[in-house]
Amino acid sequence: MAKTHISFNLNGRPVDVLAEPRELLIHVLREQLAHTGPHIGCETSHCGACTVDLNGRSVKSCTVLAVQAQGGNVLTVEGLATNGTLHPLQEEFMQQHGLQCGFCTPGMLVRAYRFLQENPNPSEEEIRTGMSGNICRCTGYQNIVKAVQHAAKRLQAAGGK
């Protein structure tokens, strides 16, 4: 199958790949660009393990064609920390024990990152609804909710971002 040349920014850095038209963004990220943070949990956009940020929106990269990223900005979990310093969300997931096996965590973090930009000061109920596109089988969500609450406070104190 003929391949298409695709250019986009991945975590702030330009990347170029060749991909078949049917190839999904998650496969290009994991197999060609060695970004194995986003995971494949269901390939049907239900579990959210593959969640990345594309042009300022949370997307399930298992149901986005790689060509749809052409010219765009993609943020994955690998792009959240700065020079080894964890993002407040990452820090709070650790402090509040918001992860166990870690498989859903990259998608959870990237979804929470976008969610807190959409709603910087959410209630518990809003967090539970805002995160319900991402399944976690380990934690029962309670500590994920707590982590997002704590991160929201820290981000607000730091003036957003």
Add this chain to the structure above:
Amino acid sequence: MNAPEKAQSAIGASVRRKEDYRFLTGGGKYTDDVTLPGQSYAYFVRSPHAHAKILKINKSAALKAPGVIAVYTGDDTAADKMGGLPCGWLIKDVKGEPMKEPPHPPLAQGKVRHVGDQVAVIIAETYNQAKDAAELLEVDYDVLPAVVDAVEALKPGAPQVHDGAPNNRCYLWSLGDKAATDAAFAKAHHVTKIDITNNRLIPNAIEPRAALAHYNRADESYTLYVANQNPHVERLLMTAFVLGLPEHKVRVIAPDVGGGFGSKIFLYAEDVIVTWASKKVNRPVKWTADRSEAFLSDAHGRDHHTHAELAMDKDGKFLGLRVKTIANLGAYLSTFGSSVPTYLYGTLLAGQYTTPAIYVEVDAAFTNTTPVDAYRGAGRPEATYVLERIVSQAAREMNLDQAEIRRRNFITAFPYQTPVALMYDIGDYKSCLDKAQKLADVAGFPARRAEAEKRGKKRGLGYSTYIEACGLAPSNIAGALGARAGLFEAGEIRVHPTGSVTVFTGSHSHGQGHETTFAQVVAARLGIPVESVDVVHGDTGRMPFGMGTYGSRSIAVGGAAIMKALDKIEAKGKKIAAHLLEAAESDIEFKDGKFTVAGTDKSVPFGGVAFSAYVPHNYPLDKLEPGLNETAFYDPGNFTYPAGTHIAEVEVDPETGVVQIVNFSAVDDFGNIINPMIVEGQVHGGLAQGIGQAMLENCVYDQETGQLLTGSYMDYAMPRAADLPSFKVDTHVTPCTHNPLGVKGCGEAGAIGSPPAVVNAVIDALAPLGVKHLEMPLTPERVWRAIQGKPTKVA
């Protein structure tokens, strides 16, 4: 809980997890993240039929498809004399005869027995090429009638799944004293009866199963990366029973594993086939399940139909319990499938109660469904559900409070020998119940109920006072009951010359946090910082041996093995210190990281002893080997018995049948606790799965065709953040009496205790409307129909 922070390395401190940084930054290494040079991809062609004869398979078109390297069917595995997948537990039936053990071929031999049964494997340059070629594989089937329900399967005239298992019966098993139980019923004041279904579940770890095998022709060795909870068991079963390979030539690595919940204990066909195929094609072969395959091929859980009867005296004191269960084993015996509805189920039917006579019979059936095996709790949730439902129903029938009937029957003296084989070493059930009632503010419930009533809502409280048997298990007892493996654990403590430590454990962490908890145990014992201890697990090439992680056994058995190895480290350290301090060995004490001559200020730190062991210039070389590296194997003396009280408070909208869990309180006794934060997280996760079973999750097959109707996240309702409440959890501690850490295990309690608490609460809410019985999951439709007096029939 949220215990105040203690010193970093202390046992009982909520040390933040050492493993988190990699998971938080995308640095986890799961099997599918591993890529080997020259890697090829496997795709399994699976049966679309529940039951069919395979008449012919034509490979030629698939073999010609772009990128295809090989296509293998059951004929190829048979030609290589590949064995069947073994079952790890032999059950003997009521007559002492061995269970029926029909063959479980990794690739179908002439017949398929469930939708998703493996028929062929296609190996190609890319995954898409393998999948494309699968469309070209021609398989002619002669479709046969199928049976998916265990009750139907045992009836005369049902379709026969295996020629070697007449009437689809694997075994009819019993436990307990039938005559004594019948006698107890004869003198009963009242008998409560219940017919109850434990709904079938699909585990759904979010990481799908995966396997990547590499054959190295240079030394004829194999390396298998696999999403698995017990790599040594995987290797033993695969080499000894299926592939006939020398064990030392196979290295099994279970790297980061994205959740297990039991479903990754077992030896699966795909693991075996990619290992075998990697030599045939002389290339690494990777297989990763997609979610549809996970639904069809991961072993399922539960699926019991039970009739139970509880005999009581006039005060509600239990006299006898009689239980008859029909268990669905699926199409084949999975690795531990036979043990789940027997020794992990019948033995738990005493619960927390002094019931003097218990008799249980289990009729286990083969059906045209995916094999059923251990899923979080494994047999113990099924036992707890039967017992805690019938106890709450008995309370209603006896006009007693749900808590009061439990108090009247609690075991209070330990050790306690149950009539169903177990010897509980310790517990304090009353204190757990008291604490849970406070946590749930039971005293304030009548006011909350009245307030809800004003809004037209029905409130209810439901109790579950559960027990489980964990820390599997004394090998000799398990062996006498039919286990075909030992159930010990191994640990190695490697002290480095500068005093830091690497721990090798046969336990496996797939979310439980062993890298932190085990490091705390070692750091506390040696008096060194947690940062100086690394824990390695999940690789047969690096640790001496291991039985792995299941049955909440890691800290109770794996932790104990580490403690035993630490005993040896300390003993040798004392010898070295005695030499360095010019004192008698018997005078050396070890505390807070220092070896001290008793009653003096003469001491040498642990690190100094370690250095001397590796740079033995001043060392008793005539009496002692250099080095400080010890291995221990620990075989437990008994099971551990975590127990507790779970209380659910629900509000039901009688107009719609929608149930809301407004409060869930759990007080669990896990013995001593190493890391409260991690324990609390384990409870949360277990509760989510238990409440998932009670409220949402249900595996459904079409009764005629045997098709899995709940084969995707559109059809199988997984608990999401918005479906669950925040839980209130606490602990009460009675230390286990027979392991060195006094620990019991905490991984499964949430899933065991919570389902009956939720259902009992909804029945309590709806009892004024005449509802006496409900089946899980409590979907709005089911609840609404029950309110209308037209309960949904459960297949």
